[in-house]
Amino acid sequence: MLRRTVLALLAAGLSSLGAPAFAQTDPLPSWNDGKAKQAILDFVGKVSQEGGPDFVPSERRIATFDNDGTLWAEQPVYFQLQFALDEIRRLAAEKPELKGKEPYRSVLARDLKALSADHGKGLLQAMMTTHTGMTTDAFANIVGNWLDVARHPTKQRRYDEMVYQPQVELLRFLRSQGFKTFIVSGGGVEFMRVFAEKTYGIPPEQVVGSSGVVTYRLDARGRPELFKQAKAEFVDDGPGKPVGINRFIGRRPILAFGNSDGDLQMLQYTAAGSGPRLALIIHHTDSEREWAYDRSSPIGKLDKALDEGRAKGWTIVDMKADWKTVFPGKP
Amino acid sequence: MLRRTVLALLAAGLSSLGAPAFAQTDPLPSWNDGKAKQAILDFVGKVSQEGGPDFVPSERRIATFDNDGTLWAEQPVYFQLQFALDEIRRLAAEKPELKGKEPYRSVLARDLKALSADHGKGLLQAMMTTHTGMTTDAFANIVGNWLDVARHPTKQRRYDEMVYQPQVELLRFLRSQGFKTFIVSGGGVEFMRVFAEKTYGIPPEQVVGSSGVVTYRLDARGRPELFKQAKAEFVDDGPGKPVGINRFIGRRPILAFGNSDGDLQMLQYTAAGSGPRLALIIHHTDSEREWAYDRSSPIGKLDKALDEGRAKGWTIVDMKADWKTVFPGKP
Structure with a gap:
């Protein structure tokens, strides 16, 4: 009897050794089965398969995500x-x-x-x-x-609950497969760092964003402090995104995810590297659960990047069709 | 006999479970026993002791190191x-x-x-x-x-062999105890990133340094490239170091290591945080194995920081007395 139990345990343990972790339970339960989800699973599978033709060492598995409209909502205003x-x-x-x-x-x-x-x-x-x-x-x-x-004006939720559940799952899945996940956003770096770790599991040092001039000084009692000056310093948007990636990360991502024309250069730069690459765009198509907008929206305008993405075979995620859930369940 | 072997293996395995990893073998073999080594071991021990009064969660165990004169030599010129x-x-x-x-x-x-x-x-x-x-x-x-x-003009070694063996051990030891190690140096970020990963185990995204303006553009064949412009952008020295730490890391270090007045503000900023802090300065005192210089040296001048460090009880590492070995053995 004991021997049988031991053998059963051994068998269970052994059977789990050979298979990739995500073969057993769906790592992306809020994504509907479809081309987008499959593209992600295929890409992650091949770059992390040691000895395979598309293997990428873990330290080069850099994934960058825009924030507004890609990791959390951006309507009616940022x-x-x-x-x-x-x-x-x-x-x-x-x-x-x-x-x-x-x-x-x-x-x-x-x-x-x-x-x-x-x-x-x-x-x-x-x-x-x-x-x-x-x-x-x-x-x-x-x-x-x-x-x-604060509460969102129409959804009446905390702003840090206006994140996309499928993306939180994707970030977690990527990290479980040896990726290092970064935010690369036009948003203010000091603003995003307040919630990025708790909300996305992304620590402050992996948040790249726009910034103003900060000055080091001693306060009246001689204690060091960093003072935010009324002067812009770096705009992490458009062509600023690959520049910010180079400055802060120093390595070209192999996966980048955006949703607007402000992400175009980050997607170009990522896709143009050698070896396997995955460029993804969220298309906001869900007027019921979220918002539907693209070419003519003043917020998160998606026009050139949509055309270039389609022409180049980037993965366009159709929010309405590809996402089973948009926002996380109420806690 | 088999049973005896199994028991012996079990005993060996169990005895290693309770003790901290560095109780068994010296994690800093190139450091002589003394006040500096003890200060490091005590500090690392207390911040990583879960449940202890000085425990610091792993994600806040940020350690920053100057490069020139702290991780590798800087004489006769940078x-x-x-x-x-x-x-x-x-x-x-x-x-x-x-x-x-x-x-x-x-x-x-x-x-x-x-x-x-x-x-x-x-x-x-x-x-x-x-x-x-x-x-x-x-x-x-x-x-x-x-x-x-290239070879060093007097030591005749590769420059990436002019690193300090005790510091390479310290970096490795800190990481083994849950620290994230960063370079924060006046040196050029693009220069240091070429060797930092292989030499120090520090990946590009954990290297903070001075930088020039970089521009994103498409080359004649439409491929994205990042072009280095002849314009300075950020000087990561003196008061620029805490500014760089804030910009790139977004968290105050709990340990900082420098060797010159250019590190003074980084050390002040680190030491002034709440909770346990360790500020360290290398004093170049070894004219035989390395170089001896401080207050009057044009390279790596150590004057104000030495006085302030002594007054505030920072750990001053005396290279001659505290380091058993300076450079790594010939491979």
Whole structure:
């Protein structure tokens, strides 16, 4: 009897040794079976198959993901802009004397026309007011507090619950297969780092984003601090994405995932490397569960990259058809 | 007999389970027993002891190392400058018509006075000529070729053998105890990334350094490339080091290791964080095996940081006394 149990255990153990981990349970349960899912599984399988013709050593399995519209939603406006507007309202409530001044007046009046006038001067003021003139630690605290209280205007959920469940599964799956996963986003790097680790399992040092000038100085009591200056430094968008990848990662990704024309150069750069490559684009096609938009959207415009992706055989993910679930279940 | 063997194997296996890995064999064999080695062992022991009062979760065990003079030697001149001078000579040999022009003429004549005149205009020209005006891939190839043929002028060794054996052991030991190790150096990031992975076990994405502007573009055949422009972008030295740490790592280190005044702000920033911290400085005291220099050296000047380190109780490593071995044995 004992011997039988031991043999059964051995057999079970042995049978699991030869097979890849994802043969047993579906690593991407929120993806519908179809071309996109199959392309991912095939790619990951072949690059991690030691001795195979397409094997890529683990240290070169670099995967880069855009954030807005690729890992979490970006409608009706980028969430970082929503943060800035919420923050302006919070500041005005704390200091009523601000209410008559710009950009407070226009934000409180929800006067988007005034905020957008003069090349978006008001919006830029709102961004600068809420993102600079403080230490990096203070900014991170403010973003953390906002995430705890803010809710998405139509979906009524926390913003860090507006992430795409299929993508969270994909990130986890890639890491389980020896990939190192990075965010490469036009969003502010200090903003994303507040939630990227908990939400996506991506640590701060693997978040690449836009940034402003930060200065090292000693405070009045001689303690070192990093101060966020009101000056842009690096825009991690469009051609800035491969530049940011080179600067921060120093290796060309073998997999890149985006959703807009701002990701085109990252996808080109990734796809043009030698050896196996996977370039993916999310096409927002789901007006019921999420939003449907592409060529004419002011947010997340997808036009040139869609054409080039189709021409070059990149994997276009149709959100409506390819995703079984969009957002995670309520906790 | 079989039963005895099994029991012995079991006993051996079990006895190794409870003890920390470094209790059995010395993880730092090239370090002499003394205050510096003990400070490292104590620090690493306490931050990785789960449940202990000084425990630090693995994802926050960030360790940053300066490169020149901390991980490898920097005398008689920084090796990256040596690379530039060697490269100028190689280019002049390939194209003799260059020999009369600057900076070629002065480099070939070893006319350091001419190269240093006018605020080092000639040296800067030599750096720009050899570091810009080409793609990042081409530059990496050139550095790799140089490492294969160049030899240190007095030690007659490959430059990537001029690394400090005790530090290579320390990096490996820290990683074995859950630390993530980074280079944070004034050296050029594209230069260091060529050898950092093989030499130190530090992958490109964990190398922070100075950089020039890089531009994304398509070549004549429409293939993406990254082109190194003749324009400085970021100087990762002095107050630039904590700024670089914030930008690239996004977390304050708990351990930092430097050797010159250019590391002072990185050490201040690291030491000023809450919880356990270890700030270390190498004092170059070994004129026989390496070089002895500090306050008055034009390369790797150590003056203010030595005073501040002593005043604040940072760990000052005395190379002559604390290191059993300096360079690795000949392969």
